[in-house]
Amino acid sequence: ALTPFTVDTLRMDKRWNTATWNVGAIYHLKGALSLVGNIATAFRAPSFLDLLSTSVPTYATGQASVPSPNLKPEHGITYEVGPRYAGRRFEFGLTAYSNQLSDVMSSAQNGTINIPGVGVVKAMVSSNIGQGYIRGIEAFNSVRFLSRWMLSTNYTYTRGLDTSANVPLRFIPPMFGTVSLRY
Numbered sequence: 001a002l003t004p005f006t007v008d009t010l011r012m013d014k015r016w017n018t019a020t021w022n023v024g025a026i027y028h029l030k031g032a033l034s035l036v037g038n039i040a041t042a043f044r045a046p047s048f049l050d051l052l053s054t055s056v057p058t059y060a061t062g063q064a065s066v067p068s069p070n071l072k073p074e075h076g077i078t079y080e081v082g083p084r085y086a087g088r089r090f091e092f093g094l095t096a097y098s099n100q101l102s103d104v105m106s107s108a109q110n111g112t113i114n115i116p117g118v119g120v121v122k123a124m125v126s127s128n129i130g131q132g133y134i135r136g137i138e139a140f141n142s143v144r145f146l147s148r149w150m151l152s153t154n155y156t157y158t159r160g161l162d163t164s165a166n167v168p169l170r171f172i173p174p175m176f177g178t179v180s181l182r183y
Contacts, residue, residue, distance in 0.1 A: 002054055002113060005067055010052055016045040016073045032087045036095070038080040046071040050105060050126060054113075057121050066113055068126035075102045092141040097134075104130030104162065132169055134160040154178045 024038035082095035110125040136158035155177035160169030
C-alpha cells in the first residue's frame with residue numbers, strides 16, 4: 001500500500017446485494033404485427049480494480065488512479081419499446097431504448113500521491129457522483145427469397161451522456177450494422 005493508504009485502510013469485507021427485475025409484454029396489433037415493450041433494472045458492483053487498484057500514469061497524463069474503497073454499486077433502469085413484424089417471408093423489428101444511470105462511478109483529482117520510480121502525480125479517486133443515460137435504436141430485418149435464400153440486415157446506433165459533467169460517456173460503441181446473405 002502506498003502512502004497515504006495502509007493495509008488496514010484497504011482491508012475490505014463488503015457485499016453488495018440487490019434485487020433486480022424485468023417485465024416485458026408483447027401486444028399483437030394485427031396479423032403478424034406486434035408492439036413489444038420491456039422495463040428492466042440493473043446494478044454493477046465495483047470490481048477489485050475499481051476499489052483497490054493503484055495505476056501508474058498513462059500517456060504522460062501525470063494522473064494515477066488510487067484506491068477508492070468507499071465506492072458503491074452503479075444502478076440503471078432500462079426502457080425499451082418498438083414494433084415487430086414476423087411473417088413467413090419477411091421479418092422486421094425496431095427497438096428504441098433508454099437506460100437511465102445513477103450512482104455512476106467517476107474519477108476526480110484528490111491531492112497527489114508519490115509512486116516509487118515515477119514520482120509525485122495527481123491522485124484520481126473514484127466516487128459515485130455521476131448520473132447519465134444511454135439511448136439508442138436497433139433495427140433488423142430479414143427476407144426469404146428463392147425458397148432457400150435469406151437476406152438479413154441489422155443496424156444499431158447508441159449515444160451516452162454523463163449528465164453530471166455534461167460529457168459523453170466512455171466506451172459507447174459507434175453506429176454499426178451487418179448485412180448477410182445465407183443459403
